[in-house]
Amino acid sequence: RQARFPAPQTLEAFDFDFQPGIDRKVIRELAALAFVERGENVVFLxxxxxxxxxxxxxxxxKAVEAGHRVLFLTLDELLTRLRKASAEQRLDKVLQQLTYPKVLILDELGYLPMxxxxxxxFFRLVTRRYERASLILTSNKGFADWGEVLGDTVMATAILDRLLHHATTINIKGESYxxxxxxKAGLLG
Ligand code: ADP
Ligand code: MG
Incomplete structure (x- = not known):
């Protein structure tokens, strides 16, 4: 199964000691993939x-290893796809395709304003997948700032409402690895 991950970053290679703010029990439980069976979401902030x-x-x-269909896209790639589909009158078809993966990872919400x-x-995608299939989303912006990122607080509220209805949020507050x-290499003094 092809998920096109940008790098093979495994759970086994993650140093939890470096990031003590992350509850490894929560991550271990997520790795058991009950959230995927239930179509729930995971948000990393x-x-x-x-x-x-x-x-x-x-x-x-983990999900690929368990036989699930997984797709990885940056938010930017997702929006490019959806804009193109919309321009070509294929939005419905493409939204349909994007509901097939049991897990859709959307990386980097917040770096580029929408x-x-x-x-x-984006709202239409979230609505399509809602309670059917999981989203794993990463963002450098807290939920309070999503209105600004999405350029529309009403839309942001509607998206967050669905996204967070069944979701685990992991707020990482630590230092950059x-x-x-x-x-360590002496480059920052
Ligand atoms: P973010 O997405 O939060 O900006 P990344 O997940 O891309 O950060 O992490 C940056 C780099 O540091 C990656 O190469 C990642 O594998 C590595 N990394 C980050 N945290 C850890 C950790 N706790 N243990 C091992 N490697 C880590
Ligand atoms: Mg990142």
Missing amino acids: GPPGVGKTHLAIALGI SRAEASL RLKEKR
Whole structure:
């Protein structure tokens, strides 16, 4: 099964000691994939470098190993796909395709602001998958800032309402692993 993960970042390779704020029991429970069976969501929040994408991929790998269909897209890739589909009058077909994967990982919400049209496309995707199939989402922005990211607070509220109805949110507050590596190499002093 092809999920096109950007890197093979496994749960086994994740150093929980470096990020003590993460409850490893919660992650271990997610790795058992009951949330996938139930079509529930997982949201990883936190600043850059704390392991959001790593953990999202790690859960995706577990799901692939369990035989689930998994798709990984950055938010940017998703929106490009949906915009193109919309322009080509194929939105319904593409939204349908995007509901097949039992797990859809959407990486990096918040780095690029969305237009209203994009927020509305994203809303349609979330609605399609709601209570049917899982989303794993990562964001560098807290929920309070999603209105700004989506350019529309009403839309953001509607999206969050569905997204969080059945969801586990993991708020990572620790230090960037990337910076730690640099510091170790003496690059940051
Ligand atoms: P984020 O998505 O939160 O910006 P990433 O998940 O991309 O951060 O992590 C940045 C890099 O550091 C990746 O190469 C990732 O594998 C690694 N990394 C982050 N946290 C850990 C950790 N606790 N243990 C091992 N590697 C980590
Ligand atoms: Mg990331």
